[in-house]
Amino acid sequence: xxxxxxxxxxxxxxxxxxxxxxxxxxxxxxxxxxxxxxxxxxxxxxxxxxxxxxxxxxxxxxxxxxxxxxxxxxxxxxxxxxxxxxxxxxxxxxxxxxxxxxxxxxxxxxxxxxxxxxxxxxxxxxxxxxxxxxxxxxxxxxxxxxxxxxxxxxxxxxxxxxxxxxxxxxxxxxxxxxxxxxxxxxxxxxxxxx
Numbered sequence: 001x002x003x004x005x006x007x008x009x010x011x012x013x014x015x016x017x018x019x020x021x022x023x024x025x026x027x028x029x030x031x032x033x034x035x036x037x038x039x040x041x042x043x044x045x046x047x048x049x050x051x052x053x054x055x056x057x058x059x060x061x062x063x064x065x066x067x068x069x070x071x072x073x074x075x076x077x078x079x080x081x082x083x084x085x086x087x088x089x090x091x092x093x094x095x096x097x098x099x100x101x102x103x104x105x106x107x108x109x110x111x112x113x114x115x116x117x118x119x120x121x122x123x124x125x126x127x128x129x130x131x132x133x134x135x136x137x138x139x140x141x142x143x144x145x146x147x148x149x150x151x152x153x154x155x156x157x158x159x160x161x162x163x164x165x166x167x168x169x170x171x172x173x174x175x176x177x178x179x180x181x182x183x184x185x186x187x188x189x190x191x192x193x194x
Contacts, residue, residue, distance in 0.1 A: 044112030048074030
């Protein structure tokens with residue numbers, strides 16, 4: 001786990017953040033249009049683009065990342081956008097220990113889960129369940145296996161295996177506008193079962 005953290009800290013220090021500034025996933029934009037604002041959790045929030053998008057649409061947002069440099073940039077972007085967001089340095093595999101609270105109605109993951117080890121993925125699923133409301137929505141945008149940049153990826157069968165039956169898969173598909181590097185990207189929208 002420490003080596004992954006070190007690698008991302010190094011990327012931010014060097015300014016190598018190819019994931020920064022990607023458009024907001026269409027699947028998330030579509031979902032946000034249908035839900036009344038509530039509390040949202042942005043996992044692996046990076047420099048805060050998704051958190052800001054949600055805050056501008058009335059959501060009470062907590063953005064979580066473990067890289068301090070990313071959070072510093074996120075806070076600066078949020079100030080510039082006049083968006084009130086709680087950015088927290090925490091590990092997504094230990095959310096219930098981070099003091100974030102519970103009852104989140106929406107959880108967003110724009111590229112966090114797909115680079116984790118199997119053990120971290122198990123912890124992630126457990127921890128997301130621990131901090132969400134009974135009927136929460138979860139949006140995951142992830143590369144498929146075999147993509148660029150050495151990202152491990154996650155395939156649709158694994159997504160269903162990890163989340164169902166505690167979550168119901170509402171929709172899934174490809175995120176064409178995020179495929180800048182011709183890396184196949186998929187989205188998954190789940191609803192937690194009450």
